Amino acid sequence: MKYIKLLLSLAVTAALTFALNSKFGQVPPLGKFLNPFDGFWQNAQNKDHVQSAPTDVKMEGLKGNVQVIYDDRLVPHIFAENEEDLYFMQGYVTAQHRLWQMEFQTHAAAGRVSEIVGKAAVDFDRGNRRKGMMYGAERAIRQMDTIPLAKMMLTNYAAGVNAYINSLSIKDLPVEYKLLDYRPEEWQPVKTALLLKYMANTLASGDDAIENTNALKLLGRETFDLLFPDYHPEQVPIVPTDGKWKFEPLKINTPNVQFSDKFYHVTPMPKTEPGVGSNNWAVAGSKTASGNPILCDDPHLSLSLPSIWYEMQLVAPGVNVYGVTLPGAPNIIIGFNNDVAWGVTNAQRDLVDLYAIQYKDDSRNEYFLDGKWEKTTKRIEEIKVRGDKTYYDTVVYTHWGPVAYDETFHQDKQHSDLAMRWIAHDPSLELLTFYYLNRAKSYQDYVHALTYYDCPAQNFAFAATNGDIAMHIQGKYPLKWREQGKFILDGTTTASAWQGYIPDEQNVHVLNPQRGYVSSANQHPSDTLYPYYVHANNFEYYRNRRINHLLDSMKDITPQMMMDMQNDNFNLKAAESLPYFLAQVDENSLNAQQKSAYQLLKKWDFYNHADVEAPSYYEAWWDKLFPLVWDELLGKEIPYNRPDAFTTIKLLKTKPQHPMFDNKNTPDVESAKEIITKAFLQGVDSVNNWKKANDNKMPLWADYKSTSVQHLARLAPFSVNNVRNGGNHNIVNATSERHGPSWRMVVELDKKGVKGWGVYPGGQSGNPGSPYYADMMDTWRDGKHYELLFMQSPTQTAKNILLRQTFSN
């Protein structure tokens, strides 16, 4: 009996010990996680936490002294005596606030999420490996290693990150490591390259060759061109050209090759989402009250916590720059110094082409190219899977690039081998662009800095204290013949290959235009007179025209007017479509509820403000109408793209009788009028259903839309939900449900001292247990900006300084 009791008690103790140290599914190891000595409770901080940090810190690896001054939003202002120390401390300080995010994003880029979360992420990981993210990062790092300046930044940044990782005690590990039960690994320079590929994937992986090839076959040429035109004449490009381009373009031969003519049952990998986009503009002194140029930028990305951006000031001999950084990469990415300011928006361009490959046999050792069998190379991807056996995926590399899609990946009905040619696979030195931009003093310096910039292609707005304003659509753009890469290309002949790249000086750009401003919002870079073929699947048609309309009509501009303009909620899409939509609906046929919605819309001023109801009805209407219009292209086994909003509205208005508008499932022949009415009734129903689900609350736009800023690992309590804000897609204030302005910046280029304002939806600390985790959210929601503390010396006093630290060896 004694033995049995003992054994029982011992068994319970052993089982508890084991269970409390083990992760079960989503549940973290409870003993490790909950114990208050080094579990999650240690991650909770209060406002005093920052000030209680030591003021003098010994730091091995530094050459001189570095001062780090934190202001009351926890923005570090780093003053170093040399550049090596500057990048070392940038790495250290960033890791201190954002280590988990830095590592998670680069793990994602490398296709290593399965290591952390298990087999649910295997398809995602395979996708990123098949896209050649690591292959591209490795090629980039080999190139950067040959440039001493790039190597200096990368190695010092990495050393700083590692100094922080090595100083971490278990109790101070970011809470996500405790929750997901793993540890940070050493930071290597290749991770910085991976982060840049992560951005390239977010911004420049949009390819529609599979969908276009299918659509062309389904619809025929005439309808395809109607639905997916390269350009609408109503478009206002970034740089209007007046028909004059002063350079001699390179010759491009259009080879006699056929586009693929078959249906592809291939599920495309996720690509750049609609909603990812941005606004930037710069106004010349001639249009401002002070006579100083003003530059504005607000990149729209997926709204996430920890925030995509981390704000800081970097000062060393030869540089004093303020702005936002990408955690994991040295330098300021968007910002200003004492002479210039710059900001970016995504330059839409098709930078991925797919080539159909013909293998000799199932061994996939040889493929057909120019009449010969060429050897492939194989890269065996080892995907470690938590709690499961390692997944091995063989990715075949050809002359074109990795064969991203084959019979083992994203196709079950047929066998198509598609190789991917992507600009992000090429070695590049974007790091140097930001190094030189941080130190730029003039337009010439900015142009020089951009010569190092390849991918992801961006519209770089620029302004300087000397009065210059400029816009360069910079990237490495392949020379393409008409429609090259819009459809799947023949991979058996090098005649299908890119014939070179557009020279930097022939990229679309403008300096000091007559109209007194430059602007971009992801629209076409130029009109059709630009001598090179330009194609993308996601050009914007609304924000840009609204921005230009406002800037055209403004004079005596102040920074405050620019901040307000970044929050402009005017819905140009509604203004151009709603009157037509309303005219299609027979008001007399409506019931009382429908009638009141109709009246609400009729009186609406087209502003998507947070606290009005009309935008909810309009957006609900649109959300029903769009799929009704394109039902032919939806829910099919074969993937198709849907035309964009601008094209859809234009077709509804100009070709209301087009057969496209007929619902094939009904015996009657419908036109635009019938489906617009049907969508209206369904839209009113969705709003009513929303009301029923929400205690009969008024469907105010902010509540109906319900913007949420989600944690990167989708942990709901670490997310901020229902951020009450107006705007939407296609509106200058581009805040939709999951996307929006990820950093709003306004800079006045005053010779007597450059002034900046900024805000982002989050906070400096990546720790959900810190008061600085999402402390800027409400300011951002309310459309306000903070005045940025641009320090000129470390001894400068300011009332909002929290902590001054000195680091020395």
Added chain:
Amino acid sequence: MFLIQIITLSVVCAVFQILLPGNAVYVVAAVSLVFGLIFGQKPSQAFTMGLLGVGLLWGGYAAWLDQMTDSILGAKVATLFSLPNAPVLSLVTGLIGGLLSGFAALTGALLRKLMK
């Protein structure tokens, strides 16, 4: 006497957890087992010692940390575990530590009885 034993267990567990970070579960199990072995208590008393000693240590320390930080993280993690609030989560924290220690101390006490 019993109170002193409880406090001693609490203090020794705390010291070893600080000295051996990342090993909280092993530390609590080992220390409690040894205390159950050397104190010569009745098995039920040993169990209660562990339950209270480490239960109050974990629960109390967690509640104090939470209090100092206005439940900034406790509330979020409580939601993650589908618990109503941070105080309940600190109670659960205490219960988990207490049960582990209680069973380990019980094992120690039973072992002692067997060796006699």
